Amino acid sequence: xxxxxxxxxxxxxxxxxxxxxxxxxxxxxxxxxxxxxxxxxxxxxxxxxxxxxxxxxxxxxxxxxxxxxxxxxxxxxxxxxxxxxxxxxxxxxxxxxxxxxxxxxxxxxxxxxxxxxxxxxxxxxxxxxxxxxxxxxxxxxxxxxxxxxxxxxxxxxxxxxxxxxxxxxxxxxxxxxxxxxxxxxxxxxxxxxxxxxxxxxxxxxxxxxxxxxxxxxxxxxxxxxxxxxxxxxxxxxxxxxxxxxxxxxxxxxxxxxxxxxxxxxxxxxxxxxxxxxxxxxxxxxxxxxxxxxxxxxxxxxxxxxxxxxxxxxxxxxxxxxxxxxxxxxxxxxxxxxxx
Numbered sequence: 001x002x003x004x005x006x007x008x009x010x011x012x013x014x015x016x017x018x019x020x021x022x023x024x025x026x027x028x029x030x031x032x033x034x035x036x037x038x039x040x041x042x043x044x045x046x047x048x049x050x051x052x053x054x055x056x057x058x059x060x061x062x063x064x065x066x067x068x069x070x071x072x073x074x075x076x077x078x079x080x081x082x083x084x085x086x087x088x089x090x091x092x093x094x095x096x097x098x099x100x101x102x103x104x105x106x107x108x109x110x111x112x113x114x115x116x117x118x119x120x121x122x123x124x125x126x127x128x129x130x131x132x133x134x135x136x137x138x139x140x141x142x143x144x145x146x147x148x149x150x151x152x153x154x155x156x157x158x159x160x161x162x163x164x165x166x167x168x169x170x171x172x173x174x175x176x177x178x179x180x181x182x183x184x185x186x187x188x189x190x191x192x193x194x195x196x197x198x199x200x201x202x203x204x205x206x207x208x209x210x211x212x213x214x215x216x217x218x219x220x221x222x223x224x225x226x227x228x229x230x231x232x233x234x235x236x237x238x239x240x241x242x243x244x245x246x247x248x249x250x251x252x253x254x255x256x257x258x259x260x261x262x263x264x265x266x267x268x269x270x271x272x273x274x275x276x277x278x279x280x281x282x283x284x285x286x287x288x289x290x291x292x293x294x295x296x297x298x299x300x301x302x303x304x305x306x307x308x309x310x311x312x313x314x315x316x317x318x319x320x321x322x323x324x325x326x327x328x329x330x331x332x333x334x335x336x337x338x339x
Contacts, residue, residue: 008102153193212224
């Protein structure tokens, strides 16, 4: 790994290695001088010959001594997102990497990442919002309220430069993901995403990248349409498609995610080709081998994890009851302290 080059990484368990392999090859095709690494949030399986991936695969347990404690606390989705700041810190502090980009494993790169590399010359932290324009208020999903629950920025992408601004952000962000990296949007908690709503306020050097070709995904299709010119995809006839996030992709089924009903694939002929090609690439990357492998962390710690979750929220509920009682019985002069 060359510290002078931009590094892109993803995090996944064994069951998502096919998607991660497609991502890695797409980066290599369009960015031949960019390093790519998979961080395996799992233990290596005897069923897999990792050398055949022809990609660098590092077990998260080799760089994060707290992984077992986290696995007892979080389900596999929560665990994969919780360790994200720790891996950025590892790349910056131990490997001396100057610039790093995280991409979710179910992402595919279609063009050069130079635009992001160049932005990191001038900014420390780069986010992409879920949406860039208002959504019609027509009762369909997604709607704008969805992003108020799950975050303004999609953390399937994050680009950081190794400097004090990003170091401060990583310390703050890791404290959130290691303590409250749950999927509990009803409690104002959603893995690593919701705290980042505050990042542009708390930290300097933040760039909100408003590029329609960066992080195109099923939730922003109301504002983005694809056109093909030669071998390149163009978004809205104006910007190259840099990367598409195939979130909630279902292999061998030509559908957009069911939880989003604003469009069906039959209505979006512009998307059919990239979805069919992505499907073929994932299947040919040993999807049916990888997808059947259950994460060792999910399997071993499931019972302990559920006990820990119940205890945590029972304690929170008890504290709320105590403060509610105190507000009723303390003298008026003290009562205001509990408001």
